[in-house]
Amino acid sequence: MLRVRGLTVAFGGPPVLENIDLDVKAGQFTSLIGPSGSGKTSILRAVTALLSPQTGTVDLDVPANDVGFLFQDDALLPWRTARQNVALGLRIRGIAPGPAAEKADRWLSLLGLDGFGDRYPRQLSGGQRKRVAIAQVLVLEPRLLLMDEPFASLDAIVRMRITEELLGWVEREHLTVLLVTHDLEEAISASDVVYVLSQGPSATIRARHEVNIARPRHVLGTRRDPMFAPLLERLWEDLS
Amino acid sequence: MKISSVAARRAAALILLIALWESASRLGWLDPFYMPAPSSVARVMMQLFAGGELWTHLGATFAAAFTGLAAGLVLGVGLGFAAALSPVLAELLEPVMVLLNAIPRVILAPLFVIWLGIGLASKVALALVLVSVLMFFAVYNGIREVDQRLVERIRTLGGGRRFLVREVYVPSVTAWVMGNLKVAVGFAFTGAVVGEFVASSRGLGYLLQFAQSTYNAGLTIALIVVIMAFVLLLFALSERLERRLLRWRQT
Numbered sequence: 001m002l003r004v005r006g007l008t009v010a011f012g013g014p015p016v017l018e019n020i021d022l023d024v025k026a027g028q029f030t031s032l033i034g035p036s037g038s039g040k041t042s043i044l045r046a047v048t049a050l051l052s053p054q055t056g057t058v059d060l061d062v063p064a065n066d067v068g069f070l071f072q073d074d075a076l077l078p079w080r081t082a083r084q085n086v087a088l089g090l091r092i093r094g095i096a097p098g099p100a101a102e103k104a105d106r107w108l109s110l111l112g113l114d115g116f117g118d119r120y121p122r123q124l125s126g127g128q129r130k131r132v133a134i135a136q137v138l139v140l141e142p143r144l145l146l147m148d149e150p151f152a153s154l155d156a157i158v159r160m161r162i163t164e165e166l167l168g169w170v171e172r173e174h175l176t177v178l179l180v181t182h183d184l185e186e187a188i189s190a191s192d193v194v195y196v197l198s199q200g201p202s203a204t205i206r207a208r209h210e211v212n213i214a215r216p217r218h219v220l221g222t223r224r225d226p227m228f229a230p231l232l233e234r235l236w237e238d239l240s
Numbered sequence: 241m242k243i244s245s246v247a248a249r250r251a252a253a254l255i256l257l258i259a260l261w262e263s264a265s266r267l268g269w270l271d272p273f274y275m276p277a278p279s280s281v282a283r284v285m286m287q288l289f290a291g292g293e294l295w296t297h298l299g300a301t302f303a304a305a306f307t308g309l310a311a312g313l314v315l316g317v318g319l320g321f322a323a324a325l326s327p328v329l330a331e332l333l334e335p336v337m338v339l340l341n342a343i344p345r346v347i348l349a350p351l352f353v354i355w356l357g358i359g360l361a362s363k364v365a366l367a368l369v370l371v372s373v374l375m376f377f378a379v380y381n382g383i384r385e386v387d388q389r390l391v392e393r394i395r396t397l398g399g400g401r402r403f404l405v406r407e408v409y410v411p412s413v414t415a416w417v418m419g420n421l422k423v424a425v426g427f428a429f430t431g432a433v434v435g436e437f438v439a440s441s442r443g444l445g446y447l448l449q450f451a452q453s454t455y456n457a458g459l460t461i462a463l464i465v466v467i468m469a470f471v472l473l474l475f476a477l478s479e480r481l482e483r484r485l486l487r488w489r490q491t
Contacts, residue, residue: 048396067396069396075389075393077407078489079411080411088399091403092394092398092403093398120487120488123491
């Protein structure tokens, strides 16, 4: 689905990322973990052409329109309602306002935001805004979903709930995902493959691990799997 | 509750001040030639409205202020947009606008009178210059300081220039323009009244000039109060418009 080869990113100084190789296979959940400031986000930004790398290539098997990007912050358009924010991508794809709004409403309701369609982002809580941001991306039915620490800003309870829901959705739909996170447990719980990025500058891929825990998974159940603790330890070693 | 009690205290303070002024006048502490009592100012004001002549002058000032405001908005917003989208134009426009912003723009009034005569046009021109420089910077800076995260959202959702303008730039700029609308209304009236003050045969500025040249303090104060009242009314209207257009700001 996605192949990154020899990716090097620099912003004027020493490279932030150096010679990154990364594969995301179709139907798999891949995570990329690394310390804060190691340039994890830059990899996703290079994949979505928001930044152009010094060297290296990014190959996508799907058109750019089939890639969804869930950002770390939930910067919705403040002057558009929740419904309009969710419908935005559909409108960009040329879908008429009526059907786009209907589909947006279906997704809002799927994410537990029934009746919130007319609210503006300022009138929603942090968790609700995050759900709108998720709906905004999923409504386009992306074949590859990129997520940049999407739940970092949420409190623990909301975070757990939304993670669980999103994981369920990804498993049912066999979505291909690349998740960037610094939360090791979250990475193991969700992933088929975990990449470990070294501390920057000049961060590079230090290790790749497969997570052979049966699906469907649940955030809490996964932690009791015999695979979980040893893998967590390995990841810790890779990072230190 | 809280806001209304603040308003009540302010109103009480104002009434107290006027009462003190009135008593000071009646006790003979204030010379009516320089500082006539509120009651005689009120009388002058009533005569102004009753005479009917005031409406012609009000109409002239409003016509100049509104024409200048509308034209200044269009010109300022247009130039601001153009400069933000075209670096070459920005290079040329920015120093001119910075200069126009730095000088007291009312010094252009005599020039406009020489160019455009003592009629409406010279007042409109002055109001237009005052408003358009303000709006130019509101829009120009507004576009340059647009939230880049929103720009990236539109791009990752597949949107091009059209959607960027419609979904991000126009709403951002609207917010900036509306935030400056009250100042612009004030500027438009400054331009109109100062223009009339310099040379005219009609308008509130003309009346003020007349009151000053005849040393009529009562008429001067009455006119100042009339102008303030109308500007306050327009402030209230623009605030309503602002709240309507920016209702997404309410939490």
